[in-house]
Amino acid sequence: MADPKGFMSTPRQEWPRRPVEERARDWDEVYVPGALLPIISKQADRCMDCGVPFCHEACPLGNLIPEWNDLVARADWRAASDRLHATNNFPEFTGRLCPAPCEAGCVLAINQPAVTIKNVECAIADRAWEEGFTPPRPPERLSGRTVAVIGSGPTGLAAAQQLTRAGHTVAVFEKDDRLGGLMRYGIPAFKMEKRHLERRIEQMRAEGTKFRPSTAVGRDVPADELRTRYDAVVIATGATAWRELPVVGRELKGIHQAMEYLPLANRVGEGDLPVSPLSAAGRHVVVVGGGDTGADCLGTAVREGAASVTQLDIYAQPGAERDEDTEPWPTYPKVYRMSAAHEEARDLRTAPAADADARLFAASTLRFTGDADGQVRALRLVGVDEQRMPLAGTERSLPADLVLLALGFSGPDREDGLVDQLGLALEPRGTIARDDGYATNVPGVFAAGDAARGQSLIVWAIAEGRAVAAAVDRYLMGESRLPAPVSPRDRPMRI
Template sequence: MADPKGFMTTPRQDWPRRPVEERVRDWDEVYVPGALLPIVSKQADRCMDCGVPFCHDACPLGNLIPEWNDLVSREDWRTAADRLHATNNFPEFTGRLCPAPCEAGCVLAINQPAVTIKNVECAIADRAWELGFAPPRPPDRLSGRTVAVIGSGPTGLAAAQQLTRAGHTVAVFEKDDRIGGLLRYGIPEFKMEKGQLERRVGQMRAEGTKFRTSAAVGRDIGAAELRARYDALVIATGATAWRELDVPGRELTGIHQAMEYLPLANRVCEGDIETSPLSAAGKHVVIVGGGDTGADCLGTAVREGAASVTQLDIYAQPGAERDEDTEPWPTYPKVYRLSAAHEEAGELGTAPAADADARLFAASTLRFTGDQDGRVRWLHLVEVDSKRRPRPGTGRAIPAELVLLALGFSGPDREDGLIGQLGVELEPRGTIARDAEFATNVPGVFAAGDAARGQSLVVWAIAEGRAVAAAVDRRLTGSSRLPAPISPYDRPMTA
């Protein structure tokens, strides 16, 4: 604990964002470049080095938060990077994308703004790269065992890196043309520039991990054939079966899933295409769904030059403070949060019919109507109560020329052949069934990440990847020294 009075003398200060008018004109990261480093050491001083650090339990990776806070306060970046990488393969991802349940569990958060744990983590990761503290770590010797990892999202990458470092020969199979899964084509560039991803993939290549792109297992490659070629197989395909909105008018042209829209915008940033065929430019856009994916669509539509953008959230607007009766500390509370995208939409006034930040809360879609050419033109909605029952007299219509459905995902895609060819069993909710060792009913086949857990956070995805790697290593060699931060049955803290 570098400064015993830091939490009393230093107020919380977050990484500042670039001015809205500036950042919506490009796809660069929303934060002011270089502005985190001058403030982060004093922010780390606010950590109280609690006797029982609940931030550990709130983070599924078990990040050693008080340790690296203390090291950052002393500007010992090398040791801080070592302690951070001891529990997290990709801290530059979580430092930008994770909603920081660790901060909700910070003891200081009982009656003050929490320590800026996420910002400190990001600063350590970025400094580690700048100062050369993240070199490749190839194994000293090979085990002679082979593992195929299907999917290159955060779970697949974490599992592959851990298993490669343990000495196994690992090949990652990705159906898209580039590595990264949702990190590549789901997360917008302004939330995480893809150079962050490229550096890690380069590190993994140098360690010995092999990558196979444009290789959809189940279609391009037979799943049973792949299983026969490798000693173990890890399914980490994510939850890609999106949820539908079954209302009249859904068949109209101009209504798309969020994950049909976002990848095209990312391909524009990659230089693959000049303009997205689903561009929001000049259109009245409505996003159905109040989660992070919806916010990603919002920020993307604003940058594409939409005429208006409105986001519908079926839940009532949460309060500014946690409800201590239903969501007591240290659980992650549902409170009002203003993402960068909502800040942009609010400041630019993109949604005249909505609240200040472009969201319409407690709103449910009734139907869509269109023009004579079958193109969507209006979304009809109604306000709902806490039990999602319509409130009489609240129905109205808002203009909608592009509708994006961001309603979440129900499990892995069951139409690509992978599940059927392997014969793995599914849970009733559509996710892959597995035992306490992450193993499916098919010998030698394991499942991890959203494909088995269900839709979750990036920090849980990495934890799953690390844990399944330990299980695979144990199955192949009889024991394992790899860390297993979670079990398949662990869940976030709740009241």
């Protein structure tokens, strides 16, 4: 390591965010432009270069974190980029969107704030693009084999890039009119501007990957036809079947799924619409669900000018410190975290009745009530205990003109007919069944990412994309030199 005492002499310092009053008026990324590079070398110097780096184990990609920390501390950005890209196709995505389980596994985090691994990763990726360290890498020769990848989210893109670079002819089919999956229409621009996505897609095009947007396999192209035309098929459609909230009043107007709401806001940013048909402007908004998707709805509603925004989380408010008995290091702990959207809601006082920032914790929805026109006007909730049982005397109502359900996803959407046309076997929870080599019950068809694993993190999506590419390469060629960082049975570290 460049500075053996860096972790003792340098405090943790994160990429500063722009002032709330400024960033809540636009859709640009929340961080101060250019403010990361002046601090990042010293932050990288805090890495202890541990003999057993648990950050490797905490990250499914197996990122070589101590190596590129040391290279950044020495200002060797080209070598740092090479080591980072050796395990991660899209570090500018993970550097912005991943919740950083690697930092939870940082050895320094046993008794100090962890190394800012995520910020270092993002700095390397951005510097690599600025300095031209990431040129297209087309294959030297073609294998003569063809692969269809269904879905252009992080899993599909990672699989396609790996297979293209291995010499196969790859076509990516995407049902939406633009590429990127949830990164395009689910993730708000204030978390990741779409230029980062466009840049990678253009790199992949230059390498030889073909893209087929506005093509829903199973509807626009029969699934059997795809099997006939290609030597192998990879299903990476994600887990887009959203969970419902079956309570009284659900049928009222003004109650929508998060993934009905967020894509429209993103389409406004893309220039497709002058204003979202579901805009929160001037409305009292309640977001049901305490996860990242709910926070994305929160930040979007704030920017649209909502009269109020409250987020309901059925879990109790977590503490500020890790519970060593139930979530010991190096597992990812459930602690109180404040995203940029929560910080905005707190400072702008969007939810005066909330417990903290804009959230009501340990709160469960009982029913919705509406007016004579069938429009939702209020949400009735109750406090719950650790077993989610109602607590007497805690019922109350929140004004609600717009309710957004952010309750997660159960598996792949079956409306397009892909699953049924191929006759794919499913797991009891609704995800696509596969063996230890990512193969489904249909010969030549493989499944990876959230469609088979279930709803997960972007690092797991990319790791599965890389791993399924190795499995497909082996299926086509008899052997593979592509890396396979995870198996279908691997899971995040937990006790």
